[in-house]
Amino acid sequence: METRLRASERTVEEQRAVIKELKEKQEEQAAAVRAVGGSVNLTGSQVQELRWEIEERKVSFSASLVASGDVNTGPYNAAAPLVYKHIFINIGNAYNPNTGVFTAPVRGVYHFNVFVFGNGHGSRASGVSLHKNGEHIVLAYTDQNTIHMAASNGASLLLEVGDVVNLKLWPNAWVRDTYNHHTTFSGHLLFPM
Structure with missing residues (x-):
């Protein structure tokens, strides 16, 4: 036991x-x-x-020169800033429709597109140049003797906070926009850096 x-x-x-x-x-x-x-x-x-x-960080805008009507802009002897007043979308409010200037709100890679429409004329081209902080980047340009002409271009750019992007009418060129919104400027943040 x-x-x-x-x-x-x-x-x-x-x-x-x-x-x-x-x-x-x-x-x-x-x-x-x-x-x-x-x-x-x-x-x-x-x-x-x-x-x-x-x-x-959501940033995207798209605008045309005019909301309605049929407007020719230019020609001018020197490059002139273009103000795209008819806003399709402006997420992030980085594009200013009063000045035509896009200001980067965040550091990142952005993509911009430019579409140009004009009246064909033997002595008048249609052209718009894209500028970053005043520096020429790309040109959408066409010169032909037809009734209407169109051109486009685009670029992806690394922007720092506060960098500005805008468009200028090419010297001695003109552009046309109507209620069909042929002449447009768009930009989008692809990704922040």
């Missing part, structure tokens, strides 16, 4: 050690769960912040 009693006592001691070990593991797991719970709250706020940043 005494042997059985000692065996039972050893079994009870072993079971107490196992129970103690299980309790320690349970406490460690509970602490880990509490830590993860706090981390999830922190991550949740970080996710909200990232969502807000993504919303702030």
Whole structure:
């Protein structure tokens, strides 16, 4: 009996050690769960912040010279800024329809498109140049003796916050826009950097 009693006592001691070990593991797991719970709250706020940043970084605009009517602009002896007043979309409000200037709100790669329409004339071309911070980048230009003519061009540019992009009518050229919106300027943030 005494042997059985000692065996039972050893079994009870072993079971107490196992129970103690299980309790320690349970406490460690509970602490880990509490830590993860706090981390999830922190991550949740970080996710909200990232969502807000993504919303702030949505930038896209598209505009034509006129909303209605039939208007010829130019020719002028020197390059002249063009103001595209009829807005199709201006997400992020980075394009100013009063000045014709796009100002980059975030550092990133942007893509710009220019479409030009004009009346064909043997001595008058249609042309518009794209400028970044006053520097000439590309030209959409056509010169032909037909009733109507059109040209287009585009470029992707790395812009810093505050960089400006605008269009200028090419010297001695003209462009035409109507209610069909032939002459347009568009820009989009492809991705922030």
